[in-house]
Amino acid sequence: MRARVYVTLKDGVLDPAGVATAGGLKSLGFGEVAGVRLGKFIEVDLDESADGFSPESARTRLTEMCEKLLANTVIEKYRIELEG
Amino acid sequence: MASTSSFDVAVITFPGSNCDADLRHAVDLVDGLSARAVWHKETDLGAPDAVLLPGGFSYGDYLRCGAIARFSPVMEEVIAFAGGGGPVLGICNGFQILTEAGLLPGALLANRDLKFLCQSVTLEVEGRETPFSRGLAGAKPLTMPIAHMDGNWYADDETAARVEGEGQIIFRYQGGSPNGARMDVAGLSNAAGNVVGMMPHPERACEDALGGADGLGLFQSLAGFLQSR
Numbered sequence: 684m685r686a687r688v689y690v691t692l693k694d695g696v697l698d699p700a701g702v703a704t705a706g707g708l709k710s711l712g713f714g715e716v717a718g719v720r721l722g723k724f725i726e727v728d729l730d731e732s733a734d735g736f737s738p739e740s741a742r743t744r745l746t747e748m749c750e751k752l753l754a755n756t757v758i759e760k761y762r763i764e765l766e767g
Numbered sequence: 768m769a770s771t772s773s774f775d776v777a778v779i780t781f782p783g784s785n786c787d788a789d790l791r792h793a794v795d796l797v798d799g800l801s802a803r804a805v806w807h808k809e810t811d812l813g814a815p816d817a818v819l820l821p822g823g824f825s826y827g828d829y830l831r832c833g834a835i836a837r838f839s840p841v842m843e844e845v846i847a848f849a850g851g852g853g854p855v856l857g858i859c860n861g862f863q864i865l866t867e868a869g870l871l872p873g874a875l876l877a878n879r880d881l882k883f884l885c886q887s888v889t890l891e892v893e894g895r896e897t898p899f900s901r902g903l904a905g906a907k908p909l910t911m912p913i914a915h916m917d918g919n920w921y922a923d924d925e926t927a928a929r930v931e932g933e934g935q936i937i938f939r940y941q942g943g944s945p946n947g948a949r950m951d952v953a954g955l956s957n958a959a960g961n962v963v964g965m966m967p968h969p970e971r972a973c974e975d976a977l978g979g980a981d982g983l984g985l986f987q988s989l990a991g992f993l994q995s996r
Contacts, residue, residue, distance in 0.1 A: 692876075696921060697947070699881050723830075752838070755831055755867065757874040758921060 684729045684738065686745050687764040690754045691722030725753055741765055773801035774993045777815035779845070779861075781807045781836045784823035786858065786970060793970035794819070796983065799990040805841060812844035816993050817854040817898070820845075820861025822914070822968060832875060832917045833863030842868060854898035854989060855962045859915055862954070862964030871957055871964045872930055873922035878915070879947025885914045887978075888967055889941040890953050895934035897956045898992035899963045899985045908941055909981040911972035913953075918966040920948040920955075930955060938965050 692698045698720050705719040727748070729741055745763045754761040776794045780787045791802035805812065812818070825836035836842070842864075849855045849870050857865040865871045878884055889910050892903040903909070922930065927949055930936060938954035946966070954965025969982025 695923075696876070697879070699877060699879055699947075703881060752830070752834060755834065755874055757866075757923075758876060 684731055684741060685766040686727040686729060686741065687766070688725040688727060688745065688749060688753055689722060689762045689764075690725065690749075690759050691720050691761075692758055693760050696758050722759075738765070773799055774816040774990065775814065776800050776802050776989070777805045777812060777818045778802050779805050779807055779818065779820050779839075779841055781823065781825035781839060781860075781864075783825040783827055783836075784821045784860070786822035786860075786968065789968075790819055790821045790858070790970040793973040793982065794986055796973055797986045797990050799994065800986060807836065807839035807841050809841045810844065812841060812848060815848070815853070817856070817989055818845055818848055820855070820857040820864055821970075822859030822861060825860055825864065828917075831863075831867065833860060833865075833867040836860075836864045837867040846870065849957075849962050852959065852961050854992065856899050856985070856989075857962075857964040858968055858970065859913075859918075859966055862966055863917065865962060865964045870962050871955065872926050872935070873920050873949075873952075873955075875917045875966070876919040876921050876947075877917050878919050878945075883914075883916045884918065884945055886912065886945065888913050888945065888953070890938045890967060891941050892938060893934075894937045895956065895960050897937055897960045897963050899988050900937050901988040901991055903984055903988060904937075909938075909969075909972075909984065910979055911967045911969055911982045913945070913967045915946070915966055918946040918948065919944075920952040920966075922949060933958060935960075937963060938967065 701719040701721045708716040749761040794802035939951045944951040969985045972979045972982035
C-alpha cells in the first residue's frame with residue numbers, strides 16, 4: 684500500500700519561498716495568482732505483510748509518523764492520502 | 768565537585784557536524800573545562816558536567832534541519848541530562864536539533880530573504896541567568912559570526928509572549944534580525960534556564976587572532992557556573 688503525505692507550513696507562518704514563487708508567476712502574467720504555499724510531498728510504501736498491518740491501522744500509523752518526524756507541528760500541517 | 772580537576776564537557780558529533788572540532792577547541796581554551804568528543808551513536812553519555820551540540824548540517828539537513836539528528840541514539844541521554852537540570856547549549860544546527868527535540872520552544876524557519884547568511888552580528892544579552900550567560904546580561908554587547916540558511920526563529924503568538932515574559936530570550940540581534948527571526952531572537956533558553964540554543968557561533972569568536980574573543984565569555988560563564996554549584 685502506498686501513502687501520500689503532504690506537508691506545508693501552517694497558515695500564518697510566512698513562507699518566503701512561496702511568496703517568491705507567487706511573485707514569479709505574477710510577473711509571467713498570471714495575475715490571478717493570489718498566493719503560493721510550497722511544501723513537501725512524501726510517498727511512503729507500506730509492507731502489507733508486516734506484523735499487525737491492517738488498512739485500518741495504516742492511517743493511525745501514518746499520523747504517528749507525521750507527528751513524530753515527517754512534520755514539525757510547531758510550524759507545519761500535514762495531510763495523508765492512502766491509495767487503494 | 769573537586770575544583771582541581773576539569774569539568775567534563777561532552778561535545779556531540781553528528782554525521783554532518785562541522786563545528787565540533789572548533790567547539791572543543793574553544794572549550795579547552797577555558798581554565799577548568801575539558802572537552803570530550805561524543806559520537807552520536809553512543810547510548811551512554813558518561814557523566815558530563817555539560818553537553819554541547821555543535822553547528823553543521825547533520826544528516827545533510829534532510830527533511831528539516833535537525834529533524835533526523837534529534838533521533839540519534841545519544842539524544843535520549845541528552846534529553847534525560849537536560850531534564851535533570853544539566854546545562855546544555857546548542858549552537859546553530861545544535862539549536863535546530865534542540866527545538867526539534869522539543870527541549871526549546873519554537874522552530875527555525877528558512878531565512879526571510881532565502882539567502883545563506885554569513886556575517887558578523889552584534890548581540891544584546893538579556894533575560895534570565897543561564898549557565899552560559901552569567902554576568903553577561905546587560906553588559907556589553909557581544910560580536911560573533913552567524914552562518915546559516917535556517918535561522919529565522921518562529922513561535923506562535925502565545926509561545927512568543929510566554930518566552931518573552933519569562934525572560935527566556937537570552938540573545939537578541941542588535942539593530943534588527945538579519946534573518947527575520949521573531950522579536951529579533953538570536954538565542955533563547957527553556958523555562959528552567961538550563962538549556963540554551965543560539966544561531967550565532969561563539970566558538971568562532973574565541974581568539975583575537977580570529978577577529979575577536981567575545982564568544983569566550985559564554986564558555987567562561989559555564990566554567991563559573993559549574994564551579995559555583
